[in-house]
Every structure is written in structure tokens, then in C-alpha cells.
Amino acid sequence: MSLISVKDLTIRFATDEGLITAVDDVSFDIAPGEILGLVGESGSGKSVTAKALMRLNGGNTRYDESSQITLGVPGEAPVDVLSLKRERDMEPIRGGAVSMIFQEPMASFAPAITVGQQMVEQLLIHTDMTKAQARKHAIDMLDRVGIPDPARRFEQYAFEFSGGMRQRAMIAMALSTSPKLLIADEPTTALDVTIQAQVIDLMKDLVREFGMGILFITHDLGVIAQTADRVAVMYLGKLVETGTVRQVIRTPGHPYTRGLIDALPKLSDLDAPLTPVPGDIPSPLNRPAGCVFHTRCSMARPGLCDVSVPLAEGLPGGQSVACHFALDIRQKEGAA
Amino acid sequence: MSTDPVIEAKNLSVRYPLGKGFLGPRATLAAVDNISLNIEKGSFFGLVGESGSGKTTLGRALLKAAPISEGEVFFRDEDVSHDLRTIKGLELKDYRKRAQLIFQDPYAALSPRMTVRDIIAEPLEVMGLTRTRAETDARVREIAAKCRLNLEHLRRFPHAFSGGQRQRISIARALVSGPKFIVADESVAALDVSIQADVLNLLKTIQRDMGISFLFISHDLSVVAHTCDHVAVMYLGNLVETAPTRSLFTRPRHPYTSALLSAIPSLDPDDTREAEKLTGEIPSPANPPKGCKFHTRCRFARDACTAERPQLREMAPGHMVACHFAEEFDFSANGALQSA
Known part of the structure; x- marks a missing residue:
């Protein structure tokens, strides 16, 4: 059974300018021990999707009737996340079964409380540990993520940490309650490549050790290639492609995924021209009708792509692509 | 390409005082420590390193926007030569016209209260480069077209634009005074991948068509590999390696x-x-x-x-x-x- 199962998730925000669709009919599953990479550009709805798993979106959020999020922790009764009414009911999920790591670690630590106090606080909420046990466990976790002199660091404030160390401390904090699902929202984007490499290694080690599932959100396909088992590509609230990391990166099925890969500067071929995806991402206020990508797609056919929404089409091998031409593209490639 | 450097730095250091220095000599922090480099005319010079390595400070020193504590920096154009250590007054004004900066964050760099036309025109007005409004408008339209901005959009405000469009507005603003040297500080770091390639291609076109030399500061080595002719690697204020791009990579x-x-x-x-x-x-x-x-x-x-x-x-x-x-x-x- 899946650790988390998202079905037909549609999220809208009520604003002065009307209802804005941020996530449109998204479905995916994550198994225990699996890393699902969620890729997409800013405004594609990655973070909104992730926050929905913990019900962290603001008060103006509207989940459509059809939306379903089921958290299935092995050995426990499945939880229908969207049906939870009271804040109190969400407590076991937030920070307990599910933890989240954010892009900007400075914004995730309270500036006036020591890092240690914050780690102990959540352990007291989510576990049966005594204060002394929680303190010992927190220091162990800081040590585990490679923070030198953890006992001293435990007493310090977040501003006394460097950027890379803050991100490690946040990982330590997120993992200290042994969550079953970890949501990592651009955890390495603000870091230098050298530190990013360290953090990626650390996260892979921890998955192996704790066997948790991870939803890894990033816009960096290189990071995805090195971490994820499966990939889901998002564009303007829609899941346009899902598949294993090799399928999606080696044989992208959706023109958008292909465009993203072509736009990426590659060190293996310095002379390859950089091909931008033409145009700009449309505003969520006026989402294109039909296929959301048709305004920037070179294959778009008038009368089809601007009218009818493509359904996710299963390709041989389990890759799933939401494009009217998904099968045509694959056949042409097969013939070539 | 001629081999005259547009920027020549010799043993350049930028130091900042640390604390008050109440007793004994004041402690200093060398953000840029004894760096010598030449940026050839018309080249796309990449500068890479981790955060805290001094890339931005070096870029600013070359624009006379950070104090030059030691060493020398010369700027050479066809008709003038400036010694940046001593430059001031009218000469500095002239240098401001010839050297420009493009920032990282296209959301923070543009005033939300000015129209795109006014944003691009501002350097012309401040520097007194045009005499009439008609002349200013003509210049703004010419540059906006070069940066592939829709001329209809000149009356709009920045909030109406996406990150990529905003960065093109920032580039137009940097180009309008007719500079010969531009420092682009992490100018594509805040952009999405699909847009980033577009802005990089625009910068390369500008370099080729207008003969402008760039110092391209970036932490992203793959971007640098694809755009720059020459790359310098910085670590803690020092240059540790500098080479033609292909040789370095x-x-x-x-x-x-x-x-x-x-x-x-x-x-x-x-x-x-x-x-x-x-x-x-x-x-x-x-x-x-x-x-x-x-x-x-x-x-x-x-x-x-x-x-x-x-x-x-x-x-x-x-x-x-x-x-x-x-x-x-x-x-x-x-x-x-x-x-x-």
C-alpha cells in the first residue's frame, strides 16, 4: 500500500480577482522508501501540492469535492487528510507522520529560541520522550547529520549557524520524530553546489536508514536525476508527465519536459546551443483552455490542443504523459 | 577581437574594517585579496566561486562601487582611459555611463512605481545624455526593441511582467547609456530554466552585436561553461585558477x-x-x-x-x-x- 495517495487533487484559492486554480486534477502515490521528485517552474503548483499533504495552505484554500489525500502509515488506520476538521486532529500529521524541509532554513527557525529548544519542543509534542531523553536524541540527530560539536550547537541560535549547517539542522529536526513521509521543498536551492552535494548524500543515506518516503520538490533536473526514483513534472497546476527517473530524463514524452531538458546547459556538450522554451508561463489568472502548455508548444494543433484537455496517456513501460500526441511522438521515435 | 583589455586590474584588494579597533591596529577583512586580471575587449568573462568568495565585491570594485584599498584598476575605451583608484568628478560620471551593472533579482531591481519606459529612460535623464523627450523616447524604443521587449508594453508597470521579461527590462536599462563594460551579477540565477536560456542568448547577442564586454558572475558552472570565453575561479578573495573556458572545463x-x-x-x-x-x-x-x-x-x-x-x-x-x-x-x- 502507498504511504501517501493523492487522487484528483484540485486546489483553488479564493482571491479578490476570483477563484484561481493552482493545482488541477493531480494524482500520484509514494511508497515507503521511495523518493518522488516533483519538478516544475515557479508558479507550477509544486509547493501548493506539497503543503496540501499537511494542510498548510491558507484559509482561502478550496479543495474540490473530488480531491482525496490518503495517508497510509503501515500498521495504522489510513487517514483521510482532507476530511480533518480541527487543528487538533492535524497535529499527529504535522511534524509527526509527515515532516517538511523548506528552501530557506533561516525562515524556518524561530530567531529568539535556541535550535535545541525547538528540536526538544517538537519531540515533547510528538513522542513520549522525557525532556532529558529529547535533549539527548536531538543532540544525536545533530551529530547524525554531520554537525560538528553538536552539544555546543544545541545551545546556539539559528543565526549563529552557516547556511549549510542551518539546512542540516533543519533536516535533523525534521527527521527527529521519525516521520514516515518527508516533504523537501527545494532543500538545496539556496546552497552552494559543494554543500548541495553534501546535503543530497545525507538525504539519500537517511532514506536508506529510516525507510521513509520523500516528496522531493525542485526545479533542478540534475538534482532530481541524482536523488529521485520516480519523477512527476508539473506545469501550471497540471501533472504533464510521470515515470521513472530514467524514463523521464532519457525519453521525455511531453514536449514541455523535453523543452526543459533542452534548455538546460550541459557540461557534457559545451557547444550545444541553449534552446529556451518560447514565451512565458501564463498567469494562473488566465490559464489557457485545453492543454495548459499549448501557448508555448511547437507541436500545438489549433482546434485540438487549445480546446480539449489531454488525459494522462500510459506509454509502454509505465510512463504516463498528458499530451494529445504522446503516442505519435513515441511511435516516430521508435521508427527513427 | 583585439587584445586590449577593457579592464585591467593589478594587485587589487578591497578591505573592510572589522569592529572599532579601539586598541591596537584595526582588524580588516579582505573581501578581495591581491587580484590581478584582464578582461579583454568584447569578451564574456566568467567569475565563479561559492558564496562568500568575494565575486560580487570584485565586480563592484571594477565598477568603482566598492572601495579600492590597494592596487590599481584601469578602464580603457577607444577615446579614454580611466584610473579607477583616483577617478572622481566628471571623469567618474563619464565612467558611470560606460560601465553598468545588471542585478540578480529582477523583482527587486525595478521600481514598482515607474513605468517600463521611465525605468529605461532614467539613466538617460540622470546623466543628461538626451536633450529632448522625443530623443529620449526614440532611444528607449531602440534599446527596448534590441532587448525584444514589446513596445506596447512600455507604458505598463513592472508588476505586469514575468521574471524573464523583467530581466530583459533590467538589461535594457543597463544598455541605454551605451556602456562598453557590463557586470552581470547572478543575472539568471533567479530565473526558471526555460526562461534562463532566453536571457543568456540575449546577453550573448548583445555582446556580439554591440561589442560590449561582460563580467558574468555566477555560481552555476554549467551556465558559465556555455556562455563565457574565459573563466576565473575565486576562493576567499583570491583567484585560484583562470583559463579559457574550454581549457578550464x-x-x-x-x-x-x-x-x-x-x-x-x-x-x-x-x-x-x-x-x-x-x-x-x-x-x-x-x-x-x-x-x-x-x-x-x-x-x-x-x-x-x-x-x-x-x-x-x-x-x-x-x-x-x-x-x-x-x-x-x-x-x-x-x-x-x-x-x-
């Missing part, structure tokens, strides 16, 4: 460059080579390591590295390396040692 010679390259995540999921990981983080520039500043993180460090700071030496045509033992290393493009 196919055969890095400094252990730091090699480690940086190997830390870039590969797009190939099966490329699981253990990258030679740098341990630890960049030390504080307030208290840099003695000798070679990189020795605390270098896996090849020996006694000589703590004793003496290595100087840049030419190892191949145009390829300079500051490492005592550079001859001994053979790093492949991926930074993996090919043979010990």
Missing part, C-alpha cells in the same frame, strides 16, 4: 575547481560516480587560513600549503593556476582523478 588544474565541477549533479541517473566531495564549508574571510587559503578543505594539502600562499602560474596558454602542486594533478572534466 576539460582540464581543471586546481583541486578546488575540480571539486566544484564534480559537485554539479549529473543529468544522467546512472552516473553514480562518487564525486570527490568537499568537506566542510568556506572559512570566514575575517580569519582566512594561512598559506593557501584552500588547504583546510583540500585533500592534497601538504606542509608547503600551510606555509606559503601559492601565486598564479601559467600552466598552459592563458591557463593560470595558484597551486603549489598543480603539475602533479590530472583531473578529467568531471573532476575524477584519471590516474594518480
